[in-house]
Amino acid sequence: MSPETRSGTKAAAAPAADVIHNIGYRNYDGPRLGRAYARRSLFSQSLRGAYGLGRSAKSKVLPMILLAVMCAPAVILVAVTITTQQEKLPVQYTRYAVLLQGVIGLFLAAQAPQSVSRDLRYKSVPLYFSRPIERVDYVVAKFAAMASALFMLTGVPLVILYIGALLAKLDFVDQTKGFAQGIVSVALLSLLFAGIGLVVAALTPRRGFGVAAVIAVLTISYGAVSTIQGIADTQGSTDVIPWLGLFSPITVIDGVQTAFLSASSSFPGGYGPSAGQGVVYVIVLLGLIAGAYGLLMRRYRKVGL
Amino acid sequence: MIAIESLSKRFPRVTALDRLSVDITPGVTGLVGANGAGKSTLIKILLGLSPATEGRAAVLGLDVATEGSAIRERVGYMPEHDCLPPDVSATEFVVHMARMSGLPPTAARERTADTLRHVGLYEERYRPIGGYSTGMKQRVKLAQALVHDPQLVLLDEPTNGLDPVGRDDMLGLIRRVHTDFGISVLVTSHLLGELERTCDHVVVIDGGKLLRSSSTSDFTQTTASLAVEVTDTDTHPDGTKALGKALADAGLAVQPMGRSSDSAYAAGHVLLVDVDGEETYDVVRDTVAGLGLGLVRMEQRRHHISEIFRDDTGDGGSASAGDGGATTGGPARPDANEKGAAHHVA
Known part of the structure; x- marks a missing residue:
C-alpha cells in the first residue's frame, strides 16, 4: 500500500525483462461505444441484477426461489392436463398471473429497491451521470430492466403452459390465441408493476423501507378494492364493481384483459368491465405507466450529482 | 484544456459563481477555495450537468452547454463523497463503470485490471468493497475515474478523510496520473499544503470569484527567505533580538517570525531574513x-501558498463586501497543521 511496497514490487518486476506484465501505463485507443451502448449495459446489468446474476450467491436465492414458485403451478397444471387428458387447460393463460399476484408482488418488492435504492443509498448515481448517459437513459434503462425481469417471471410459466398444452395435443389455434393474449396481458402487467415498484423504491434510499412500501402499496390497494367489491356484490350494487377495479394495479390489469383479451374476470361475481369501461381501464393503465415514468424522471432531476 | 469565460451560476438565494474567467492548461491544476467557494458547482458545470446562468465554458474544446455527453466520455470524475456499493468487488464495480463510459466488455475488463493495479489495489480487488479501508476506497474511486483513459480527470477533494500517510500516497498517485499516465488533472482541495506539492498550477477562487491563477512556482518561489535561530548568551540575554538589530544594521530586511501557532519553531526565537543573493548567507x-551567539539553525524557507492565499483572501474579503467575510477565516486554519509538515521541503 505504501509507496515503498509499490516501488518494491516494481523493482522486483523490472529485472525479469521477459515477464508478461508490462507495468507501465497503457493508453486506450480502442472504440468508445457511447451513450446507447452505455444505456444497454446499464439495462443488462440491472436485468441480471434482478435475478441476482453478477451479484453474491446470497442475492440469487430469493429471485430464483420466486421464479421456481411461479413456474411450479404451471408444471403441475400441465402434468394434470396431460395425464387426465383434459380438453383444455384448467386455468386461462390470462388468469395465471392474477392467481399468483402475491409472488409477483414479492419479487417486485425485493428487486425494485435492489435496482434503484441501492444506487441512491450508496450515492453511485452521480457516477452514472458523470458518464455519457443522461438522466433519461438511466430511467429508461432501469424501467426497462425491471419490466423485463417481471416479464420473464410472468412469461416463463405461460410458455410452460403453452408447451404443455401442445404436448397434450389441445387445439393449436385456441391455445396459440390464448397464449398470445396471456403474453400481452403480462407485458402490460410488467410495465405497470415495474413503474409502481420503481417509483416507490426510488423515494427512499433505505432498502428495507422500499421493500415494505412496495408490498404495502400492492396489498393494501388490492385488499381494499377486493373487499369493497365484495361488499358491493353482497349488497347487490354490481354496477360499481367494475369501477372500483380501477383503484388497484392488479385489478386494472384484470379489467383490461377482461374487456379486450377475452379473459374471464376475477372480480366478485365476475362483474368485469364492459368494453366501454374497458377503454377507461386502458387509459388509466397507460396513464399510470406514463405517470410512473414522469415521476422517476422528476426524482432523478433532483438526485443527479 | 479548460476555458472558462465570464461564467456565472446563480441559485435563487446564492451566487455560486460570479463572472469567473480562467484558462486551465494541461498538467496538474489545483482548484483552491473554502467550502462553499464554488468548486463543486464549477465541476458540475464543466461536466455539462448543470447549465450556467451566463457565460461560456469549454472542456477539451467542447462546449459544456451543448456537448456534455462528448465531454463526459473523455473526462473522468471522482466525487468528494462516498459513492461505492459495499456488496460488489472493486473489479466488478470498475468494470461496470468502464462499460458505462462506453468501453466494450473485453476492453473494460482489461482496463479495469490495469487501472486497479496502477492505483495500488492487488489481490483485495476481488473482495467486496464493504471491507475496504478509506484509503482503498479512495483508490477505487480514483480507478473508476481513470478506467476509460480520459484526457482529463476532475478530482473533488481526493484526500478527504485520509490519514497523513494515505494522503501522501494519494498525492503521489495524483502526480503520477499526470507524469506517468499523461492525463491532465484538475484537483480541488481546501488544504493548500497539498496542492503546493502536487500541482503545476494553482487557481484560487473565493465566493465564486477568481482570486488568483498562477503557477505553483510563482506562488512559492518569488521571494526566498532564511530562517535563523540563535542561542542566548550572557553578553546577549536575548540573542534573537540582538541579532535582529545587528542584521538590520547590516542592511538586511529582518522580521521576527511572529505566528507562534503555525510552526515547529520556538515562538519569538526565529528571525526571517529576506535573501537578496549569495552574500546574505555570509x-x-x-x-x-x-555577536558570539550559537547558531541553532539557518535554513532556506520557501513562502507557502497559504501565506499568499491568506493575504489574498484578506484583500478579496474586503473587496467583495459581505459574503466574503464569512469564508475568509476558513481556509487559513486547516493548513496550520499542514505547515509543520511542509516546512522541511525547503
Missing part, C-alpha cells in the same frame, strides 16, 4: 559569529 554567518 552576512548572517559573520554577524552571528561577531
Whole structure:
C-alpha cells in the first residue's frame, strides 16, 4: 500500500525483462461505444441484477426461489392436463398471473429497491451521470430492466403452459390465441408493476423501507378494492364493481384483459368491465405507466450529482 | 484544456459563481477555495450537468452547454463523497463503470485490471468493497475515474478523510496520473499544503470569484527567505533580538517570525531574513559569529501558498463586501497543521 511496497514490487518486476506484465501505463485507443451502448449495459446489468446474476450467491436465492414458485403451478397444471387428458387447460393463460399476484408482488418488492435504492443509498448515481448517459437513459434503462425481469417471471410459466398444452395435443389455434393474449396481458402487467415498484423504491434510499412500501402499496390497494367489491356484490350494487377495479394495479390489469383479451374476470361475481369501461381501464393503465415514468424522471432531476 | 469565460451560476438565494474567467492548461491544476467557494458547482458545470446562468465554458474544446455527453466520455470524475456499493468487488464495480463510459466488455475488463493495479489495489480487488479501508476506497474511486483513459480527470477533494500517510500516497498517485499516465488533472482541495506539492498550477477562487491563477512556482518561489535561530548568551540575554538589530544594521530586511501557532519553531526565537543573493548567507554567518551567539539553525524557507492565499483572501474579503467575510477565516486554519509538515521541503 505504501509507496515503498509499490516501488518494491516494481523493482522486483523490472529485472525479469521477459515477464508478461508490462507495468507501465497503457493508453486506450480502442472504440468508445457511447451513450446507447452505455444505456444497454446499464439495462443488462440491472436485468441480471434482478435475478441476482453478477451479484453474491446470497442475492440469487430469493429471485430464483420466486421464479421456481411461479413456474411450479404451471408444471403441475400441465402434468394434470396431460395425464387426465383434459380438453383444455384448467386455468386461462390470462388468469395465471392474477392467481399468483402475491409472488409477483414479492419479487417486485425485493428487486425494485435492489435496482434503484441501492444506487441512491450508496450515492453511485452521480457516477452514472458523470458518464455519457443522461438522466433519461438511466430511467429508461432501469424501467426497462425491471419490466423485463417481471416479464420473464410472468412469461416463463405461460410458455410452460403453452408447451404443455401442445404436448397434450389441445387445439393449436385456441391455445396459440390464448397464449398470445396471456403474453400481452403480462407485458402490460410488467410495465405497470415495474413503474409502481420503481417509483416507490426510488423515494427512499433505505432498502428495507422500499421493500415494505412496495408490498404495502400492492396489498393494501388490492385488499381494499377486493373487499369493497365484495361488499358491493353482497349488497347487490354490481354496477360499481367494475369501477372500483380501477383503484388497484392488479385489478386494472384484470379489467383490461377482461374487456379486450377475452379473459374471464376475477372480480366478485365476475362483474368485469364492459368494453366501454374497458377503454377507461386502458387509459388509466397507460396513464399510470406514463405517470410512473414522469415521476422517476422528476426524482432523478433532483438526485443527479 | 479548460476555458472558462465570464461564467456565472446563480441559485435563487446564492451566487455560486460570479463572472469567473480562467484558462486551465494541461498538467496538474489545483482548484483552491473554502467550502462553499464554488468548486463543486464549477465541476458540475464543466461536466455539462448543470447549465450556467451566463457565460461560456469549454472542456477539451467542447462546449459544456451543448456537448456534455462528448465531454463526459473523455473526462473522468471522482466525487468528494462516498459513492461505492459495499456488496460488489472493486473489479466488478470498475468494470461496470468502464462499460458505462462506453468501453466494450473485453476492453473494460482489461482496463479495469490495469487501472486497479496502477492505483495500488492487488489481490483485495476481488473482495467486496464493504471491507475496504478509506484509503482503498479512495483508490477505487480514483480507478473508476481513470478506467476509460480520459484526457482529463476532475478530482473533488481526493484526500478527504485520509490519514497523513494515505494522503501522501494519494498525492503521489495524483502526480503520477499526470507524469506517468499523461492525463491532465484538475484537483480541488481546501488544504493548500497539498496542492503546493502536487500541482503545476494553482487557481484560487473565493465566493465564486477568481482570486488568483498562477503557477505553483510563482506562488512559492518569488521571494526566498532564511530562517535563523540563535542561542542566548550572557553578553546577549536575548540573542534573537540582538541579532535582529545587528542584521538590520547590516542592511538586511529582518522580521521576527511572529505566528507562534503555525510552526515547529520556538515562538519569538526565529528571525526571517529576506535573501537578496549569495552574500546574505555570509552576512548572517559573520554577524552571528561577531555577536558570539550559537547558531541553532539557518535554513532556506520557501513562502507557502497559504501565506499568499491568506493575504489574498484578506484583500478579496474586503473587496467583495459581505459574503466574503464569512469564508475568509476558513481556509487559513486547516493548513496550520499542514505547515509543520511542509516546512522541511525547503
